[in-house]
Amino acid sequence: MHKEAAIREPLILGHKTYHQITEDVCKPIEDKAPRTWYVLFAIAAIIGLYGVGCILYLLGTGIGTWGLNKTVGWAWDITNFVWWVGIGHAGTLISAVLLLFRQKWRMAINRSAEAMTIFAVFMAGLFPLIHMGRIWVAYWVLPLPNQFGSLWVNFNSPLLWDVFAISTYLSVSLVFWYIGLIPDFATLRDRIKKPIPKKMYSMLSFGWSGKAKQWNRFELVSLVLAGLATPLVFSVHSIVSFDFATSVIPGWHTTIFPPYFVAGAVFSGFAMVQTLLLVMRKAMKLEAYIHTKHVEYMNIVIMVTGSIVGVAYLTELFVSWYSGVEYEAYAFINRATGPYWWAYWSMMTCNVVSPQLMWFKKLRRSLLFTFIISIVVNIGMWFERFVIIVTSVHRDYLPSSWSMFYPTHIDIGVFVGTIGLFFVFFLLFARFFPVLALNEIKSILRSSGESYKDGTATSPAYSLADQGLANAVKPIETKKEVKEDKTAETSVKEESKDTSGLFDKIGTATADEKDDLKKINGLGPVMETKLNEIGVFTYAQIAKMGAAEYAMLDELTGTMPGRAEKDDWAGQAKELMNNNDNK
Amino acid sequence: MADTVIYAMYDDDEVLKAGAKKLVSKGVKVKDVFSPFPIHGIDPIIGVKETRLGIMAFLYGLTGLMLATIGMNFFMIQDWPMNIGGKPSFSYLENFLSFVPITFEFTVLCAAHGMAITYLLRNKTLPGMPAENPDPRTTDDRFVIELRLSNNANFDASQLESMLKETGIVEIDQKEIK
Numbered sequence: 001m002h003k004e005a006a007i008r009e010p011l012i013l014g015h016k017t018y019h020q021i022t023e024d025v026c027k028p029i030e031d032k033a034p035r036t037w038y039v040l041f042a043i044a045a046i047i048g049l050y051g052v053g054c055i056l057y058l059l060g061t062g063i064g065t066w067g068l069n070k071t072v073g074w075a076w077d078i079t080n081f082v083w084w085v086g087i088g089h090a091g092t093l094i095s096a097v098l099l100l101f102r103q104k105w106r107m108a109i110n111r112s113a114e115a116m117t118i119f120a121v122f123m124a125g126l127f128p129l130i131h132m133g134r135i136w137v138a139y140w141v142l143p144l145p146n147q148f149g150s151l152w153v154n155f156n157s158p159l160l161w162d163v164f165a166i167s168t169y170l171s172v173s174l175v176f177w178y179i180g181l182i183p184d185f186a187t188l189r190d191r192i193k194k195p196i197p198k199k200m201y202s203m204l205s206f207g208w209s210g211k212a213k214q215w216n217r218f219e220l221v222s223l224v225l226a227g228l229a230t231p232l233v234f235s236v237h238s239i240v241s242f243d244f245a246t247s248v249i250p251g252w253h254t255t256i257f258p259p260y261f262v263a264g265a266v267f268s269g270f271a272m273v274q275t276l277l278l279v280m281r282k283a284m285k286l287e288a289y290i291h292t293k294h295v296e297y298m299n300i301v302i303m304v305t306g307s308i309v310g311v312a313y314l315t316e317l318f319v320s321w322y323s324g325v326e327y328e329a330y331a332f333i334n335r336a337t338g339p340y341w342w343a344y345w346s347m348m349t350c351n352v353v354s355p356q357l358m359w360f361k362k363l364r365r366s367l368l369f370t371f372i373i374s375i376v377v378n379i380g381m382w383f384e385r386f387v388i389i390v391t392s393v394h395r396d397y398l399p400s401s402w403s404m405f406y407p408t409h410i411d412i413g414v415f416v417g418t419i420g421l422f423f424v425f426f427l428l429f430a431r432f433f434p435v436l437a438l439n440e441i442k443s444i445l446r447s448s449g450e451s452y453k454d455g456t457a458t459s460p461a462y463s464l465a466d467q468g469l470a471n472a473v474k475p476i477e478t479k480k481e482v483k484e485d486k487t488a489e490t491s492v493k494e495e496s497k498d499t500s501g502l503f504d505k506i507g508t509a510t511a512d513e514k515d516d517l518k519k520i521n522g523l524g525p526v527m528e529t530k531l532n533e534i535g536v537f538t539y540a541q542i543a544k545m546g547a548a549e550y551a552m553l554d555e556l557t558g559t560m561p562g563r564a565e566k567d568d569w570a571g572q573a574k575e576l577m578n579n580n581d582n583k
Numbered sequence: 584m585a586d587t588v589i590y591a592m593y594d595d596d597e598v599l600k601a602g603a604k605k606l607v608s609k610g611v612k613v614k615d616v617f618s619p620f621p622i623h624g625i626d627p628i629i630g631v632k633e634t635r636l637g638i639m640a641f642l643y644g645l646t647g648l649m650l651a652t653i654g655m656n657f658f659m660i661q662d663w664p665m666n667i668g669g670k671p672s673f674s675y676l677e678n679f680l681s682f683v684p685i686t687f688e689f690t691v692l693c694a695a696h697g698m699a700i701t702y703l704l705r706n707k708t709l710p711g712m713p714a715e716n717p718d719p720r721t722t723d724d725r726f727v728i729e730l731r732l733s734n735n736a737n738f739d740a741s742q743l744e745s746m747l748k749e750t751g752i753v754e755i756d757q758k759e760i761k
Binding site for chain 1 (some may be wrong): 597620634685715
């Protein structure tokens, strides 16, 4: 097992056990949904339906229902597309990049962040599709043999690269997410009593059994998928930025775009994760798993990527002047002082100034402040895309064709509708899916759980009596259809507490000679009291212990079987004795 | 073939690991281990070999790389070369740079999906497959060691049982299978 430094804040607060983690995550799924869920779902569904209506009207009537004109040929459609793709960058970044860096705090947030990613990329993909106008020929973006003399798609075009990048990103993220979900669906399958949900979850869990070999493959697949997804995350937004960077429009034609877009995407993605999780952890009572430290970690990512974005804005400004190209320089002067100055300055305030506040520890650990900033950042990042797209094209080389962009109600309806649809998907996810990666959280409980860190855990604490759950949990009936005989059920605690024999070897001691037994690794205050009750007080006694004595201790104390042997208490005690002698 | 299966249940992964070590050192062959999360370090003890899925992923990636190269060479160079400002359109190498993004994406696509499909097939986890874990609690907080009599010809059931009982189990089950 991986040991973690004691000064690191625990990632799982309170005295959690494996069983309790299952309970905490599965309870909201098994219980009836709270009224607020229905209210939120209804609101999101109405907004989403309105958006669908707008899209259908648009498809039936044509792109003319958007506020585009001859000069501004790309506006809200592509703004929204890039905004959603950007938001969709946090999930895979969290689960892939942070997995490669072995950041354990990711485990509490990766499942819902990935869900968010997938839904955000759905929304993003919608915009290029509807902005084709004739959505029924959308398959023309694929290199298919056709009746036009094998007229292929243009593989030199960044727009086609986008098709491949977004679809690869969406499908790989989906697979990565689902492979992680399979074991957790199995947990739900084995818990749920109602027949129809049970049937559903057993379909979804694909017959997962949790065999050693399956876990062996699972871990490797997660690692390799993370390795594949990491360059993928960076490539996707780089390719989105090529849509602009490879053109010759002043304001778009810059080499800084790929890294700057990627940083911006991570920035906005984490902001959206904060917005969603701050509400979700409260509503689903997951504060022990997603707590202030997690929020702080995410705020640090927001601060760093926000600073990168800020540097990129300033570099862009500098280069537009330094290049000596008038058109380039004008594009930027026009952004800051032209008719769209308000968009530019809201982008600057939201994206450059606000993340800098995270330098203050008090602020980045404040949940309310984080929530407000996360929304501010999301607004700022929408304005960033709007500024890049609309203000760069609305005044082109020919002043007679200069114009402004005014969104129609269809523009607004489609955008707001995608937000509604996004929340519909996310609410359904939060209702029916395990929102924490159960199997991953359980695997870090020993190294990062609070009670394991301060030594108060009485492992295996999932003996039901210890948790006070004895009444809450019904014993599971044994299967009767198989020929099965329960030969024995050992119970450690019932054995008589016979201390004779133990002290023959290790010798007796009194409370006056007491050493601080807690200094031994793996021996907590609870265990110390129990040892003292039996009559074990000193290092000298523990140093003389062997396998037989350990076994006896396990029987006597009834806690932590095997723990003493694993941590080599005797060896540790010897060392501590030597240290005492040297003083 | 009739066989006797013994399931020994633990409530702690570390105890199970120590127990498995003890059993294996006595010459018992552990058939399988069921757990709610990966127990690190159990594989070498019970003799689970390292998976070769990584190699498969590499091969799938290579396939994707090849297909993308062949495809784009055919579409853009052989079948319908495009005249873009008179730039050379007859050589794959000279046009290679603008094919890099799609080559990369397609490589990742094939590697990821190929590996995921192989993973599901090898694990026998597909929609509608029956679960094989002996107890529903093994996906929650219990850990089970499975022993088979046919794998342990040197022992009989009661010997195995008494050996298991020394390893800190909480429950034991015996089952005849046909």
